[in-house]
Amino acid sequence: MAIPSESNLSIPAPKPLSRWERLRPTRRTRRQLIRAGLGVAIFVAFNALLVLLFGVNILNFTITGLSVSSIVIVAAIGLTLIYGIRGFANFAHGDIMSLGAYVALLVNAYGVSLIWGAIVSFVVLALVGILLEILVFSRLEGRGPVPPIVASVGVGLIIQNGIRTIATTRPRIYPVEAVQQIPIVPGLGVHPISHLLTPGVGLLFVISAYVLLRYTNLGKAMRATADNLELAKATGIDTKRVTYATWAVSCSFASTAGVLLGLSTLLRPEMGFNVLLLIFAAVIVGGIGSPWGAILGGLVIGLSQEMSVPVFVWLGQSDVIGLSNATAYKIAIPFIVMIVVLILRPWGIAGRAPAFTGRVYFIENLARAMGRGPKSTQPIKEEGGG
Amino acid sequence: MAVDTGILINVGFYVSFSIIFAILALGFNLQWGFTGLFNAGIAGFFLIGAYTAAIAITPYAPPSTGYPGHLGGYQLPLAIGALLAMLVSGLTAAVVALPTVRLRADYLAIATIAFAEVVRTVAINLEPITAGTIGIVGIPHLLEFSGPNAAFLNMATVVGVGALILLGLFFGLHYIVESPWGRVLRAIREDEEATMALGKNTFLYKIQVFAIGGALMGLAGWLFAVTLLYIEPSGSFAPAITFSVWVMVIVGGAGNLRGAMVGAFVVYGLEWLSVQLKDLAPDFLKEAIPYLRLVVVGFLLIILIILRPEGILREKKRVLR
Numbered sequence: 001m002a003i004p005s006e007s008n009l010s011i012p013a014p015k016p017l018s019r020w021e022r023l024r025p026t027r028r029t030r031r032q033l034i035r036a037g038l039g040v041a042i043f044v045a046f047n048a049l050l051v052l053l054f055g056v057n058i059l060n061f062t063i064t065g066l067s068v069s070s071i072v073i074v075a076a077i078g079l080t081l082i083y084g085i086r087g088f089a090n091f092a093h094g095d096i097m098s099l100g101a102y103v104a105l106l107v108n109a110y111g112v113s114l115i116w117g118a119i120v121s122f123v124v125l126a127l128v129g130i131l132l133e134i135l136v137f138s139r140l141e142g143r144g145p146v147p148p149i150v151a152s153v154g155v156g157l158i159i160q161n162g163i164r165t166i167a168t169t170r171p172r173i174y175p176v177e178a179v180q181q182i183p184i185v186p187g188l189g190v191h192p193i194s195h196l197l198t199p200g201v202g203l204l205f206v207i208s209a210y211v212l213l214r215y216t217n218l219g220k221a222m223r224a225t226a227d228n229l230e231l232a233k234a235t236g237i238d239t240k241r242v243t244y245a246t247w248a249v250s251c252s253f254a255s256t257a258g259v260l261l262g263l264s265t266l267l268r269p270e271m272g273f274n275v276l277l278l279i280f281a282a283v284i285v286g287g288i289g290s291p292w293g294a295i296l297g298g299l300v301i302g303l304s305q306e307m308s309v310p311v312f313v314w315l316g317q318s319d320v321i322g323l324s325n326a327t328a329y330k331i332a333i334p335f336i337v338m339i340v341v342l343i344l345r346p347w348g349i350a351g352r353a354p355a356f357t358g359r360v361y362f363i364e365n366l367a368r369a370m371g372r373g374p375k376s377t378q379p380i381k382e383e384g385g386g
Numbered sequence: 387m388a389v390d391t392g393i394l395i396n397v398g399f400y401v402s403f404s405i406i407f408a409i410l411a412l413g414f415n416l417q418w419g420f421t422g423l424f425n426a427g428i429a430g431f432f433l434i435g436a437y438t439a440a441i442a443i444t445p446y447a448p449p450s451t452g453y454p455g456h457l458g459g460y461q462l463p464l465a466i467g468a469l470l471a472m473l474v475s476g477l478t479a480a481v482v483a484l485p486t487v488r489l490r491a492d493y494l495a496i497a498t499i500a501f502a503e504v505v506r507t508v509a510i511n512l513e514p515i516t517a518g519t520i521g522i523v524g525i526p527h528l529l530e531f532s533g534p535n536a537a538f539l540n541m542a543t544v545v546g547v548g549a550l551i552l553l554g555l556f557f558g559l560h561y562i563v564e565s566p567w568g569r570v571l572r573a574i575r576e577d578e579e580a581t582m583a584l585g586k587n588t589f590l591y592k593i594q595v596f597a598i599g600g601a602l603m604g605l606a607g608w609l610f611a612v613t614l615l616y617i618e619p620s621g622s623f624a625p626a627i628t629f630s631v632w633v634m635v636i637v638g639g640a641g642n643l644r645g646a647m648v649g650a651f652v653v654y655g656l657e658w659l660s661v662q663l664k665d666l667a668p669d670f671l672k673e674a675i676p677y678l679r680l681v682v683v684g685f686l687l688i689i690l691i692i693l694r695p696e697g698i699l700r701e702k703k704r705v706l707r
Contacts, residue, residue: 089492139692145492146424147691150636153629154687161677161684168673273625277503280496288493325511325518332507335500342497343485 060189061307067194067264069302070202072275075257076282076294077209078250084226084289085246086137088148092156093254094276098269099159100125100255101262102167105174114174118259122252129251130244138243156273163269171266194264201260205253206295213291218245226289278305281334285341287348296350301334308333398541400658402613405548406606408650410627411634412555412643413602419640419701420563421595422575423487426495428631430502431600433509433623434478435471435607440522440617441515443467447524456517464528464612471608472601479600480593487592499625509619521618525611544613551609552647555602559643571595572641626680630657633683636690639697648698656682 047058079093103124104117112120132155140148181189190196213219224232225242233239258272265271278301286297308330316326323329341349410428417423443466446459462470486497509516516522528547531539562568573581574588582588611617630653638649660679667675690697 089496091495136688136692143695145490146418146495147695149424149492149495150632150691151688153632154684154691157626157629157680157684157687161680164677165674165681277496277500281500284493284496324513328507328511332504335504338500339485339497342489342493346489346493 058307058310061309062303063190063195065303065306066299067198067302068278068306069299070199071257071260071264072278072282072302073295073298074202074205074260075254075275075279076286076298077205077291078253078257079279080283080286080289080291080294081222081226081246082250083283084291085222085243086141086148088145088152089280089288090152090250091149091276092132092152092159093250093279094272094274095156095159096125096128096251096254096272097258097261097275098163098267098272099128099258100251101258101267101271102163103255104259105172105262105267108174114176114259118256121255121259125251125255126248129247129249132251133244133247160269160273167269169269171268173266174262176263198260198264201256205256209253209291212249218242222246278302278331278334281338284338285349287350290348290350293348293350297348300337300349304337305330305333395538395541396662398538398545400655402541402544402548402609403658404651404654405545405552406609406613407631407634407654408552408647409555409606409609410603410631411638411646411650412559413599413606414631415635415640415643415646416559416563416571416602417595417599419635419642419646420568420575421571421592422491422578423592423596423599424491424495425498425596425599426625426628427482427498427500427502427505428603428628429623429625430498430505431475431479431603432607432610432627433502433505433619435475435604436611436617436623437509437516437522437607438474438604439467439471439608440525440611442470443612444522444525447517447522453520454513454517456513456522457515458522464526468605468608471604473604475604475607476597476601479603480597482600483593483596487596488589499628502623502625502628506619506623509623516619519618519620521616522611523616525615525617527615528612544609548609548613551605556643556647563643567591575641629687630654630683633686633690635697636687636695637697639699639701641701642697642699645697645699645701652698653683653686 043062047062050058075093075097079090082088082090082093100121103121104114107117107120108114136151136155137148140151176193179192181191183189211219213223221232221237221242222245224235224237225239225246229239232242261271261275279298282297282301283294284297285300286293286295309327312323312326312329315321316323410432413431414425414428417425441456441458442460442462443464444456444458445461447453447456482498482501486494489497510519512518527540528543529540563571570581570586570588570591573584573586574591578588610622614622631650634649634653635646636649637653638647639645657679660675664672664675671678
């Protein structure tokens with residue numbers, strides 16, 4: 001057998017990649033791009049089919065859905081960041097949104113433009129977030145998920161009813177000039193505020209969250225802290241400061257989401273609490289604690305809610321079921337999506353399945369409860385003594 | 387001889403509502419205090435019980451101008467109404483528990499509060515069955531009285547029946563939480579994996595607890611319906627009810643039957659007093675009193691959970707011998 005020559009053994013030095021080759025997507029991104037393209041194609045084909053068969057154009061509902069999604073996403077990023085760092089579901093997040101909206105209204109009442117109002121409210125709410133951590137939530141560290149939830153409900157009650165006491169329950173409206181829809185084709189129009197401004201701001205916030213988490217030291221520290229608190233501490237990250245920063249980011253994102261929500265409807269003290277469950281649904285669908293999941297989940301939740309409207313309108317026709325107030329049931333759709341995700345993929349559609357736990361699905365559990373599931377192999381024999 | 391019964395009726399109102407809240411708190415205490423299942427959908431099960439009972443026992447109400455009418459006209463006996471309310475609420479709780487009960491506490495809270503809100507939306511909008519926002523009116527009294535003292539006698543029956551139910555529930559629940567079955571519940575709360583390792587089917591236990599707790603909340607709904615004689619979905623079954631019950635259990639002491647009941651009487655007492663003292667308040671505060679009360683509830687939640695999470699009455703320490 002011939003001894004392999006020297007040149008055969010040595011590993012050839014990697015060729016320096018050209019500029020184009022470095023930009024070439026990895027296999028994973030390529031797969032994701034293909035999937036996204038397929039999704040869009042299916043959606044367009046489905047829409048065309050609906051127009052052809054029934055004459056219903058769902059593109060309008062899609063645009064509304066995108067608008068709802070962008071509000072949900074901006075709020076959900078904040079909620080999921082807090083979940084990642086502090087490990088509890090913040091039930092006060094919706095009321096923090098309302099607080100942001102009302103602070104902007106208050107500033108606006110002094111004759112400053114609403115944009116400045118939103119900016120002031122952004123800063124004020126960041127401070128409120130830090131205060132909440134100092135006064136309440138830092139005292140509940142390490143006591144499991146339930147005590148912080150209870151405390152956050154208390155914070156929510158205080159904020160919501162504080163607004164009711166001070167600003168009264170009267171619905172209010174931002175003094176913005178009424179603008180007409182810009183018609184594109186007959187039956188399809190775009191509203192400058194809810195259909196252009198809201199998704200635009202949403203996109204801006206998504207991009208800034210991406211830049212913050214990906215490219216800044218603070219963002220890296222946040223991700224590290226969310227991943228493993230002890231390890232982050234051991235590496236010398238000041239986790240206390242990271243927690244404060246996360247509260248600031250979370251609450252200021254919530255304030256902007258509140259302003260956007262107030263622009264699309266009226267300002268009411270309970271407006272934030274009413275969308276809180278939508279935001280939770282988005283966070284859970286996407287995988288709790290993951291910002292990318294929150295974005296994906298927000299899209300799924302907003303679109304599924306708004307695009308169920310034509311279905312409910314159809315169900316409301318007297319020759320189908322004749323459901324009264326049919327479109328009011330659209331708020332049930334996000335929860336159905338959430339429950340399905342919780343049953344099949346509790347770690348969310350974007351999250352990764354935990355490798356260390358057995359995949360105990362509820363069907364398996366059900367089977368076990370009825371006594372015909374997989375049984376443990378052998379009863380452990382008692383050893384003497386003890 | 388007509389006695390001035392106004393004050394007595396007012397106090398009876400306080401006692402009967404405290405009893406309703408105490409039943410809710412007992413149900414929640416069984417789920418959270420003993421088993422560690424954090425249910426945030428109390429208002430939903432309460433609503434299901436109230437509507438089931440109301441539909442079962444109320445005479446037929448035809449749709450007329452301004453009233454959409456509702457499902458009903460069965461005029462079943464009141465006791466059957468109570469059983470139906472417990473059954474429907476309990477079964478719903480079991481079905482809700484199937485997919486959600488294996489989740490961690492925070493997911494469970496989100497899923498159950500979402501369930502409660504969906505139920506409330508359905509009750510507001512499903513007019514042919516629930517009469518929409520107007521609600522179901524004309525629910526019969528427990529016993530029919532006539533004469534000048536009818537209002538007082540009606541209140542007295544409600545309080546008496548409520549007190550009997552509460553007493554029965556207290557002894558019944560005491561028996562089951564002290565039984566081996568109840569011991570498993572506390573074991574699940576302390577360490578579920580260890581309990582599983584001992585061969586207990588924790589999933590089945592949790593479903594049972596959720597169903598029993600839901601049935602108790604349904605019973606509270608029945609008592610609510612026959613006390614108030616009308617039900618409407620938007621205010622009486624709002625998430626604030628759930629939060630109030632949390633406060634009661636936290637004030638009284640989780641994992642303690644007496645604690646839940648004491649908490650209900652104390653916290654509802656504050657609420658009742660705030661209504662009674664409304665006339666003493668300065669004018670600018672009068673409108674805001676219901677909201678200020680909820681602000682106080684919020685502060686109570688935060689302060690208690692930080693400083694005294696075990697409540698007024700601690701859970702009895704159990705030492706292994």
